Amino acid sequence: MNKLKLNYTSLSFLPILVCIPLGYQLINNIHFGGFKLFQDFLISAFNPKIDNEIIITVIKRLNETILIGFFSWLVSIIFGAIFGIISSNIFYKIFNIPNFFYLIIRFFLTIIRSIHEVVWGILLMQIYGINFSIGIIAICIPYIAVNSKVFAEQLETIDYKSFESINQINAPKFSSLLTLIWNPIINTFKNFGLYRLECSIRSTVILGLFGIGGIGTSIFLSFQTLNFRELWTYLWSLAILIILSGLIFKKIKFNTTNKILSIFFISVFFITILFSFSYFLYFIFNNNFENFNSVSSLFKSSSDLGLFDFLKLILETIILSLLSTGIAISLPPLVIGIFNKNTSKIFIKIFAFLLRLIPTPVILLTLLTFNNPSVSLAALTLGLHNAGITSKLLFTNLDSQDKRNYIAMKSLGISKKTSWLLGLFSQQAKSYLAYCAYRSDIIIRETAIVGVIGSVGLGWQLQESLSSFAWQEVTLVLIAYSSIAIVGELINGKIKNSLT
Amino acid sequence: MNNNTVLELENISYKYKNDLILNKVNLQINSGEKIALLGKSGSGKTTLISILNGTIKPTQGEVKLFNKSFEELDRKQKSKITTIWQDLRLIEDLSAEQNVNCGLLAENNFYFAFKNLLNISSFKKAHKYMKLCRLHTSIYDKKIRKLSGGQKQRVAIARSLIQESNILLADEPFNNLDPKLITTIKNLLLENVYKNNTKKSPKTALVALHRLDLLNDFDKVIGIRDGKIFFNIKRNNLKKIHLEEIF
Numbered sequence: 001m002n003k004l005k006l007n008y009t010s011l012s013f014l015p016i017l018v019c020i021p022l023g024y025q026l027i028n029n030i031h032f033g034g035f036k037l038f039q040d041f042l043i044s045a046f047n048p049k050i051d052n053e054i055i056i057t058v059i060k061r062l063n064e065t066i067l068i069g070f071f072s073w074l075v076s077i078i079f080g081a082i083f084g085i086i087s088s089n090i091f092y093k094i095f096n097i098p099n100f101f102y103l104i105i106r107f108f109l110t111i112i113r114s115i116h117e118v119v120w121g122i123l124l125m126q127i128y129g130i131n132f133s134i135g136i137i138a139i140c141i142p143y144i145a146v147n148s149k150v151f152a153e154q155l156e157t158i159d160y161k162s163f164e165s166i167n168q169i170n171a172p173k174f175s176s177l178l179t180l181i182w183n184p185i186i187n188t189f190k191n192f193g194l195y196r197l198e199c200s201i202r203s204t205v206i207l208g209l210f211g212i213g214g215i216g217t218s219i220f221l222s223f224q225t226l227n228f229r230e231l232w233t234y235l236w237s238l239a240i241l242i243i244l245s246g247l248i249f250k251k252i253k254f255n256t257t258n259k260i261l262s263i264f265f266i267s268v269f270f271i272t273i274l275f276s277f278s279y280f281l282y283f284i285f286n287n288n289f290e291n292f293n294s295v296s297s298l299f300k301s302s303s304d305l306g307l308f309d310f311l312k313l314i315l316e317t318i319i320l321s322l323l324s325t326g327i328a329i330s331l332p333p334l335v336i337g338i339f340n341k342n343t344s345k346i347f348i349k350i351f352a353f354l355l356r357l358i359p360t361p362v363i364l365l366t367l368l369t370f371n372n373p374s375v376s377l378a379a380l381t382l383g384l385h386n387a388g389i390t391s392k393l394l395f396t397n398l399d400s401q402d403k404r405n406y407i408a409m410k411s412l413g414i415s416k417k418t419s420w421l422l423g424l425f426s427q428q429a430k431s432y433l434a435y436c437a438y439r440s441d442i443i444i445r446e447t448a449i450v451g452v453i454g455s456v457g458l459g460w461q462l463q464e465s466l467s468s469f470a471w472q473e474v475t476l477v478l479i480a481y482s483s484i485a486i487v488g489e490l491i492n493g494k495i496k497n498s499l500t
Numbered sequence: 501m502n503n504n505t506v507l508e509l510e511n512i513s514y515k516y517k518n519d520l521i522l523n524k525v526n527l528q529i530n531s532g533e534k535i536a537l538l539g540k541s542g543s544g545k546t547t548l549i550s551i552l553n554g555t556i557k558p559t560q561g562e563v564k565l566f567n568k569s570f571e572e573l574d575r576k577q578k579s580k581i582t583t584i585w586q587d588l589r590l591i592e593d594l595s596a597e598q599n600v601n602c603g604l605l606a607e608n609n610f611y612f613a614f615k616n617l618l619n620i621s622s623f624k625k626a627h628k629y630m631k632l633c634r635l636h637t638s639i640y641d642k643k644i645r646k647l648s649g650g651q652k653q654r655v656a657i658a659r660s661l662i663q664e665s666n667i668l669l670a671d672e673p674f675n676n677l678d679p680k681l682i683t684t685i686k687n688l689l690l691e692n693v694y695k696n697n698t699k700k701s702p703k704t705a706l707v708a709l710h711r712l713d714l715l716n717d718f719d720k721v722i723g724i725r726d727g728k729i730f731f732n733i734k735r736n737n738l739k740k741i742h743l744e745e746i747f
Contacts, residue, residue: 159589159592161585161587161589162589162590162591162592164555164589165583165585165589165590166591166602166605167555168553168554168555168581168583169579169582169602169603169605169606169663170575170576170578170579170606171602171605171606171613172575172605172606172609172610172613174610174613175605175608175609175610175612175613176605176613178610178613178614178617179591179594179602179605179613179616179617180591182593182594182617183591183593183594184593187593259618259619259620262618262620
């Protein structure tokens, strides 16, 4: 009997096996009470509400979303770059600082980014109450840490020999640092800036669902009142905002040889830093702690959470992450491979865009109209949303790939699907899996959102504990979350390294 | 050691993993000397140069510049050595003129580095040395990755020359150059190109070479094999037997 040989291509499809237990539980949990609602939801997509009143609301809400999204993006990308520099190897080599500090900073940033912005948002809301600035701060905290990782990874690619060469010139250390990191920083900003802006807007929307403001709040309110036509007006306007921001970003040329533009970008850089610091100080000194009187309350509060229940929640969160990751990895290549026609591709792209556009809590609430809350449903939601994101990357890579192998295979009479699989996808499988490893870090963090809405895992417990001001439980849940995310990041890091 | 010695290696050994790359090397380089360093690939030439310029620390022994241990030297003193690397070590994403200007980082402040990256600093001096290296004006603002091997080689040489250092260490600097350019570059490297400047010190050079036809302009020849110096003699005394020992 032939041995089963696993390669990058087969590894990309294998995780789809998660659909077996997932499908089983979903079929068992199906109920027919909400099919009509689901049908209304779908039909409303083609018939959104358009009148003067809603247009005014959309403009007002989008303004808030843009403000929160843009400022949190600007602050997080600038501070992300700064933290990226001080958490990269090159910084420590140039200044001869012991590696111990490098490890401490990296560990600190890993903990910060392991907690999702929604969790930060809910936590800060409990402490400071609902506040416009909470949205910006809640996004900025994990995003600075996430962006710093992206920048640091790019800085790690600096050729060690260039460093040696600059070092040998014996230039002042800051001059050496700036000369070496300048281009990797600019290139990272060019390559990831738009994506991070999109992420900021999405996070603003999700935080809006939890009451921070912006279009997310309107989406949630219209869903609660089952006003799907209104809901779709908000969703389509959000789609327009994301597409427009992408187009504007692409139009901006980050030409560092243009003196005026350079001075403008540098001014923005320093003004943002100054503004952030002054705003941070203002926020700290002008806000009353509404519910969180002192650190001592952390120790006074008791916890009713039993060890068994707690372990069960941790296990649920891990299972949720694994199932979602399985869907996010395998669904895009499977669907694109099966429906490999030009017209089908357009539909898949639209569907993937919708999956990215519709916030996960809304997808979950929609699915809850005909399925009981369960780990599988939460996993399906998270998996589908992330499949929308991984499919975008896969499409981009496949579209830009050299198609000669594919054409050659087809000319040999090999079927279109097989030619696609062997002639196109197989060449992308390795980099696609490496990206999915990075994506699964984010999926672990995102289990918090679906957990809160879908009564699953630690996310749900966090919401419960926060509502009852059980700070000890909150701390426990956050430590558990961080631990899962850190372990996940370590495993994914190993996988990524073996793939790149 | 005499008063004229600028660089000195005392009993230098260098181990990389389990391989002994340099084995108890002793060497004195006097001011104004032009030394050719000969040896097969992998004989330890590049390592010797890296130790001489302080890029790598020897496993054993001491390196002295102007009779001071390398550790005791400040940044300005260390910058008296300039190096042309075999693999050039240019910054690929910067333009040719920006790379050449990097040679001036040691004598300028942070603001200069900033202006250089924004392309708003003066490139007058960079252009002067690029012109001396026969680089055409059309490539001045081109990124390194877009240049040919020979052009990159000359950018690296211009970056080294702009430092106007007293001591030159060069590892195969004539690679990728045609015969006419080799003559030009050899004159640039070995003659005092800074004679119009205030710096009066004679130029000291240690150049690792493969080509024997270029030896005429050197005062001394050092032969290295398996990490050991086999001979250190005046060029006029170089015999066929010496070369057979190291090649």
